[in-house]
Amino acid sequence: MNSLEIADKKAQLIHRNMEILAKAKEEVRELSADEENEFKANEDEIQNLDEEQKELDKELEEKDCSEKDKEEQKSHTNKNIIDNKMKNSNYSLIEEIRNSVKTGEQIVLDRAYTVASEGEDLVQTDVFHVIEPLRAKLALVEAGAHFMSGLKGDVQLPIMTAGNVAWAGETADATDGAGSFSNVVLSPKRLTAYVEVSLQLLEQDTVGAEEAIRNDLIKNIAQKIESTVLSYNAGTATQPQGLAYNVAYTTVADYDDLCDFEAGLEENNVYGDMHYILSPKAKATLRSTIKGTNNTGMIMSQGEVDGVPAVSTSNVPSKYFYYGDFSNLFVGTWSDIILDVVRDSASLKKGCVTLVVNMYVDAKVVRPQAIAVGKVE
Numbered sequence: 001m002n003s004l005e006i007a008d009k010k011a012q013l014i015h016r017n018m019e020i021l022a023k024a025k026e027e028v029r030e031l032s033a034d035e036e037n038e039f040k041a042n043e044d045e046i047q048n049l050d051e052e053q054k055e056l057d058k059e060l061e062e063k064d065c066s067e068k069d070k071e072e073q074k075s076h077t078n079k080n081i082i083d084n085k086m087k088n089s090n091y092s093l094i095e096e097i098r099n100s101v102k103t104g105e106q107i108v109l110d111r112a113y114t115v116a117s118e119g120e121d122l123v124q125t126d127v128f129h130v131i132e133p134l135r136a137k138l139a140l141v142e143a144g145a146h147f148m149s150g151l152k153g154d155v156q157l158p159i160m161t162a163g164n165v166a167w168a169g170e171t172a173d174a175t176d177g178a179g180s181f182s183n184v185v186l187s188p189k190r191l192t193a194y195v196e197v198s199l200q201l202l203e204q205d206t207v208g209a210e211e212a213i214r215n216d217l218i219k220n221i222a223q224k225i226e227s228t229v230l231s232y233n234a235g236t237a238t239q240p241q242g243l244a245y246n247v248a249y250t251t252v253a254d255y256d257d258l259c260d261f262e263a264g265l266e267e268n269n270v271y272g273d274m275h276y277i278l279s280p281k282a283k284a285t286l287r288s289t290i291k292g293t294n295n296t297g298m299i300m301s302q303g304e305v306d307g308v309p310a311v312s313t314s315n316v317p318s319k320y321f322y323y324g325d326f327s328n329l330f331v332g333t334w335s336d337i338i339l340d341v342v343r344d345s346a347s348l349k350k351g352c353v354t355l356v357v358n359m360y361v362d363a364k365v366v367r368p369q370a371i372a373v374g375k376v377e
Contacts, residue, residue: 002056006049013042013049093213098202100341101353107339131333133214137222138331139313140229143275145329155332156183157366188334188360189239193220194342196352217337217357225331227315229363230277230322240363243322243329249373255291255299258306261374265324268369272325276310282321283312285376324371334360 001009020035031039096107131149135141148155159182195216228240235241250261265274278286286300304310308323316322335358342354365371 139311144326148332151334155186186332186362191359193357195355253377270370276305278312278321279316281318282376328367328370331363
C-alpha cells in the first residue's frame with residue numbers, strides 16, 4: 001500500500017473502533033467478547049500500518065539520498081565520449097520526434113535521454129523525468145500545494161472532522177466526542193494541448209533545440225493546470241474545479257481590510273504555513289498601498305504581503321488573490337506525458353509538425369475553509 005492507502009485504511013479502522021465503543025456506551029454495557037476481539041484486532045492492524053508507514057518513509061528517504069548522489073555524479077559526466085552503439089541509437093527527444101513523424105508511434109516522456117551536444121562525439125547527460133521540471137513551474141507548488149505523481153485509479157484523501165467536547169454536570173452523561181470521517185476523491189481528467197515545432201528545428205541536433213521543445217511543452221502544461229485551479233470554473237467530469245468557484249470574495253481597499261481578511265482564516269482555525277498567490281494587478285496594487293496613517297511601509301514589500309510569503313502569477317484572474325494554507329490543495333497526475341506527432345498538410349505548409357500533448361490530472365482542496373479569496377479595488 002502507498003501512504004494514502006495506509007492513511008485511508010487507518011481512518012476506517014479508527015472509525016470502526018469508535019462505532020464499537022459508541023454502541024456499547026449507548027446501551028450502557030461492557031463490550032461483548034466478539035466486540036473486544038474485533039477492537040483488539042483493529043488496534044493491532046493500526047499498529048502494523050504505522051510500522052508499514054515507517055518503512056515507506058525510510059525507503060523514500062533512502063531514495064532521495066540515492067537521487068541526490070545520482071545528480072552529483074551527473075554533473076561530472078557532461079563531456080563523456082559515447083560509443084558507436086549509443087551514437088546509432090534513438091536516444092534523444094528530437095530523434096524520437098523524427099521517428100514518430102515516419103512511423104506514427106506515440107512518445108512517452110518519462111525516461112532517460114542522452115542529449116547530443118554540438119560536436120560529433122561529446123554528449124550532455126540529462127535525465128528527463130518531466131514531472132520534476134513541471135512541478136518547478138507551478139506557483140501553486142511554491143506556495144505549498146502537494147503534488148502527487150504516478151497515481152493509479154481514483155484516489156481517496158481521508159478527512160476527519162474535529163471532535164465535539166462539551167461541559168456537563170457532575171453526574172451527567174458525557175456527550176459523544178468522536179469526529180466523523182469523509183473523503184475527497186481525485187479522479188483522472190484529460191489535459192491536452194498542442195505545440196508546433198518547425199521542421200528546421202528538428203534538423204538541428206543541438207542541446208538548445210532539444211531544450212526549447214521541452215520548455216515549451218512543460219510551460220504549456222503547467223500554465224493550463226495552474227490557470228484552471230486558480231480560476232472561477234466549476235468542476236466537471238473533464239476538468240478540476242477552480243479555487244474561486246462559488247466562493248464569496250473579500251474586497252481589500254486598505255490595510256484595515258487586509259487585516260480583517262486575514263483574521264477570517266484565523267477564526268476558521270487555519271494556522272498552517274500561510275502564503276499569498278496574487279495576480280500581477282493585485283501585486284501592483286498592494287505594493288503601492290500604505291499600511292496605515294502612522295506607517296510609511298507598503299502592504300507588499302520584498303516578496304511578502306504583510307510579512308507572509310507571496311508569489312505572483314498571471315494565472316490568477318486580474319485583481320484577485322488567494323491567501324491561506326495551500327498544503328490543503330492536492331494536485332495529482334496519473335500518467336506520463338504522451339505525445340502524438342501530427343504531420344498534416346496544414347502543418348507542412350507552415351514548415352511544422354504538431355506535437356499533441358495528453359496527460360491525466362486532477363486537483364482538489366481537502367479543506368476549502370483553509371484558502372480565502374480576495375480582490376483589490
